[in-house]
Amino acid sequence: MAFYTSSVINIGPIPLGGDFPIRIQSMTNSDTLDTKASVAQCIRIIEAGADFVRLTAQGIREAENLAVIKKELRKSGYYTPLIADIHFNPAAAEIAARLVEKVRINPGNYADKRASFEIKEFTDREYEEELERIHTKLFPLINICRENKTVIRIGINHGSLSDRIMTRFGNTPEGMVFSALEFIRVFRSENFEDLVLSMKSSDTAVMIQATRLLVKMMQSEHLSYPLHLGVTEAGEGEDGRIRSAAGIGALLAEGIGDTIRVSLSEDPEKEIPVAQQLVDFYPRGISAKSPPEMVTFKTPSVKPEILKSVNGPLVISDLTSFPVSRTDIYEHAGFIYDPVSLQLRKTDGSADLILINNRPDKIPENVPLLVPETNWNEKEDNKTYPVFSPETFSETVTKSGKLNILITDPSVNNAYLETPDTDTTLLIFSFDTEKSLYEADYFLNSLEKNNLRFNVILSPLFHENNLEALQIKASALLGRYVLDKRIAGICIRNTGQVECKTVTTLSFSILQCTETRITRTMYLSCPTCGRTKFNLQESVRKVKEATGHLKGLKIAIMGCIVNGPGEMAGADYGYVGAAAGKVHIYKGTIPVLKNVPEEVAVKELLKVIEKDY
Numbered sequence: 001m002a003f004y005t006s007s008v009i010n011i012g013p014i015p016l017g018g019d020f021p022i023r024i025q026s027m028t029n030s031d032t033l034d035t036k037a038s039v040a041q042c043i044r045i046i047e048a049g050a051d052f053v054r055l056t057a058q059g060i061r062e063a064e065n066l067a068v069i070k071k072e073l074r075k076s077g078y079y080t081p082l083i084a085d086i087h088f089n090p091a092a093a094e095i096a097a098r099l100v101e102k103v104r105i106n107p108g109n110y111a112d113k114r115a116s117f118e119i120k121e122f123t124d125r126e127y128e129e130e131l132e133r134i135h136t137k138l139f140p141l142i143n144i145c146r147e148n149k150t151v152i153r154i155g156i157n158h159g160s161l162s163d164r165i166m167t168r169f170g171n172t173p174e175g176m177v178f179s180a181l182e183f184i185r186v187f188r189s190e191n192f193e194d195l196v197l198s199m200k201s202s203d204t205a206v207m208i209q210a211t212r213l214l215v216k217m218m219q220s221e222h223l224s225y226p227l228h229l230g231v232t233e234a235g236e237g238e239d240g241r242i243r244s245a246a247g248i249g250a251l252l253a254e255g256i257g258d259t260i261r262v263s264l265s266e267d268p269e270k271e272i273p274v275a276q277q278l279v280d281f282y283p284r285g286i287s288a289k290s291p292p293e294m295v296t297f298k299t300p301s302v303k304p305e306i307l308k309s310v311n312g313p314l315v316i317s318d319l320t321s322f323p324v325s326r327t328d329i330y331e332h333a334g335f336i337y338d339p340v341s342l343q344l345r346k347t348d349g350s351a352d353l354i355l356i357n358n359r360p361d362k363i364p365e366n367v368p369l370l371v372p373e374t375n376w377n378e379k380e381d382n383k384t385y386p387v388f389s390p391e392t393f394s395e396t397v398t399k400s401g402k403l404n405i406l407i408t409d410p411s412v413n414n415a416y417l418e419t420p421d422t423d424t425t426l427l428i429f430s431f432d433t434e435k436s437l438y439e440a441d442y443f444l445n446s447l448e449k450n451n452l453r454f455n456v457i458l459s460p461l462f463h464e465n466n467l468e469a470l471q472i473k474a475s476a477l478l479g480r481y482v483l484d485k486r487i488a489g490i491c492i493r494n495t496g497q498v499e500c501k502t503v504t505t506l507s508f509s510i511l512q513c514t515e516t517r518i519t520r521t522m523y524l525s526c527p528t529c530g531r532t533k534f535n536l537q538e539s540v541r542k543v544k545e546a547t548g549h550l551k552g553l554k555i556a557i558m559g560c561i562v563n564g565p566g567e568m569a570g571a572d573y574g575y576v577g578a579a580a581g582k583v584h585i586y587k588g589t590i591p592v593l594k595n596v597p598e599e600v601a602v603k604e605l606l607k608v609i610e611k612d613y
Contacts, residue, residue, distance in 0.1 A: 004215050006226040006258050009194050011151050012081035012101035014051055016196070016258050017226035022284050023259040024275040025052035026268045027085065029536075032062040032069070039072045041268060046080045048272035052259070054083035054104065063095040070099060083153070086110070090137055097144045097152075102196070104153040107183045108160035111137040122164060130164055135186045142190045151194045153228060154183045158201030158210065173199070173210035177217055184223070196226045196259070202233035202524045202556075203570070204247035204514050205483050211251055226258035227251075233524040233556065236265035236540055238506075240525075241274055241468065242475040243513040248278055249476025250483065253437065255287030265525040265540050265557075277472045282437070290438040297444035299488050300453045302422040304403050306368075307455060307489075310352055312517025313482050314489030315507045316370070316428070316457055317351035319500060324360040330367055332500035334508075348519040348551070349508050355405075355428075355491070359384060370405050373398075390416035400424065406454075410439045417452050428491055430459040437477060444486060455488035465496040470503075475510050482516045521550045524571055525557040536577075542602045543575055550613060555605075556586075575605050587612075 006017035016023055026045045030037040032055050042053045057063040063084065070082055084096035084103045090110060097103045111134040122130065145152055156176045161169075165182075169175030176199050187195060199210035211227065218224060231247040234240040244262045251257050260278065262271045307314065317333035331337060334350035344364050353368050359375035369384045376386035378398060385403040388396065393406050394416045407428045408417075417427075431439035440458050447454060460477055464470040474492050481487045490510065492503050511517035525540045536559045543557050556571035574586030578594065583601035585593035585608055596604050 004256050007224040009151055009226060014081055022257060022279045023051040024272060025259060025261050026050050026271045027054040029268055032056055033065055035068050038069050042073055043078060044269040046078050048269040049276055050272050052081050052083055054085050057084040057086055057092045057096045060092055060095060063092040066096055066099045093141055094144055097141060097150045098148055102151040104155045106155050106157060106160060107179045108162050112162040138186050142192050146192060153196040154180050155198045156180050158206050173206055173213050176210040177213045196228050198228035200230050200232045204231055204243055207231055207247045208250050215256060227256060228259050229257040230261040230263055232263055234263045235523050235525050238471055238509055239513055240264040241471050242509050245278060245472045245475035246479025246514050249282060250480035252282035265536055278476060281473050281476055291441050291445050295441050295444045297448040297486055299455055300422045303455055304424055313511055314352045316353045316355055316489060316491035317504045318355045318491055318493050320355055320357040324356050324358050334504045351504055414450055422453055426457055427454040428457045428459050432461045434463060457489040457491050458487050459491040459493055462494045463496055464494055464498060467498050470494060470498050471506060478510055479514055483514050518552050521547055522554045546602050546606050573609055
């Protein structure tokens with residue numbers, strides 16, 4: 001998988017790309033006209049460990065004030081390169097490009113108006129005229145950046161593509177890549193090569209697909225621009241960390257990515273430690289340890305009944321570290337004990353299967369257990385399923401007619417993995433992440449090479465005492481497998497101090513945030529910036545409190561109209577900042593309520609949802 005090496009460019013004094021370390025950045029959410037607040041926030045971000053700091057420059061005044069902010073930072077002894085973030089305003093970009101080391105522009109709105117989501121057919125001639133118009137718009141910026149040695153990031157956002165692109169390609173990864181191509185060709189025609197590229201989306205699958213496709217495109221055209229990775233509107237708390245880690249980690253694992261930004265709806269400096277953990281987990285060059293070829297293994301079409309009854313990958317809880325006599329053992333697998341009925345109740349967060357070390361004397365109702373085959377009795381047990389090693393499975397004649405579990409590890413001899421009936425067998429592949437992060441790739445490649453068809457459950461072993469570290473590492477490792485549909489489920493194990501109940505919850509959260517199995521409402525929220533029209537962190541909390549009882553919805557909370565409606569990436573409902581103290585309520589991409597006072601906006605959002613729910 002180590003197949004893409006970018007060219008090296010310099011952002012101020014810092015080289016980016018090639019074999020240089022993966023750089024980390026964040027973005028201020030202060031008003032760029034507030035010099036004191038912006039300088040203070042830049043310093044907090046820098047001291048947290050950022051290599052670059054980005055500030056919004058939505059207008060000419062904000063762009064001009066970047067000079068003041070930069071001067072104050074330099075006076076204070078901080079020389080970290082600054083990046084200006086531009087939407088809709090070429091004039092602001094041209095001013096900022098003279099002042100900072102890098103400018104980010106969005107092809108979806110730099111030369112085009114906001115997308116109307118209407119189909120607009122273009123003849124080939126009209127399309128060429130559109131491209132020439134883009135060239136004319138970009139020409140001044142190109143010359144300014146050349147004169148000032150300013151780098152440009154072509155930042156494509158899923159959901160803010162132009163009507164021209166969406167008419168031809170739809171709101172798709174292909175459209176994102178073609179949008180970048182349009183701009184790349186303009187820059188290359190002017191012999192300007194100091195470019196960084198990004199494909200961002202709040203949908204981790206789209207972000208990964210678009211970036212992989214961009215890399216493939218660049219390779220075909222012998223291009224090698226550095227890549228910026230990020231998941232937009234990732235959210236806050238656990239969800240924000242998981243969604244970001246799954247998307248960014250998938251690409252870092254494949255040797256793709258030169259700089260990253262973790263977008264959290266929290267104070268900007270809190271993004272840096274999360275990004276650092278990702279870079280430490282998949283540092284530059286680690287993909288050289290992966291298989292030379294991409295894993296193409298996919299789950300078989302024939303599946304055990306339990307996979308047919310679950311809408312998405314399975315979650316298996318490994319409770320083998322507990323004695324089966326322990327009274328609260330099943331609560332660690334997400335089951336809830338009802339003190340009235342004295343029964344265990346299954347919820348949307350209950351594991352589909354529970355791996356235990358012995359057959360209990362009393363087996364609870366509705367709790368599917370996996371027990372060692374030596375403790376399993378076909379005549380007596382209709383609530384448990386046997387667990388085998390590949391060696392014993394190949395030799396035994398006593399097997400379940402419903403479900404058999406094989407547990408193996410990297411030392412397995414493929415001779416013992418002759419394909420069993422895939423409609424009654426699951427294979428759990430366990431490996432220690434401290435020994436290798438690519439054991440699953442080698443194993444799945446081996447299955448593919450030998451035409452061995454299994455529904456595979458990945459069971460990585462971590463050694464974390466810190467929950468955030470486990471969230472980030474487990475999501476970064478498992479995300480690409482579930483998103484690429486290479487596995488049938490996950491069984492996370494951890495030897496550290498994070499309790500098993502939390503590990504079970506984390507498993508469901510990874511599937512939720514990758515949208516491979518939805519068990520609760522999904523929230524998208526932007527990380528805020530100087531354009532934000534209200535206290536976003538407080539708004540996220542209020543929206544979650546009001547709608548947390550709902551299931552299966554996608555709700556977007558956006559700080560400003562730049563991040564909506566298209567940026568909401570398929571959200572069912574949106575809560576979008578419109579002006580100071582005012583909120584637009586969206587249903588899909590349609591604003592159904594405009595300029596709602598912030599103090600009643602959450603109630604109005606709930607009313608709109610309840611009409612449909």
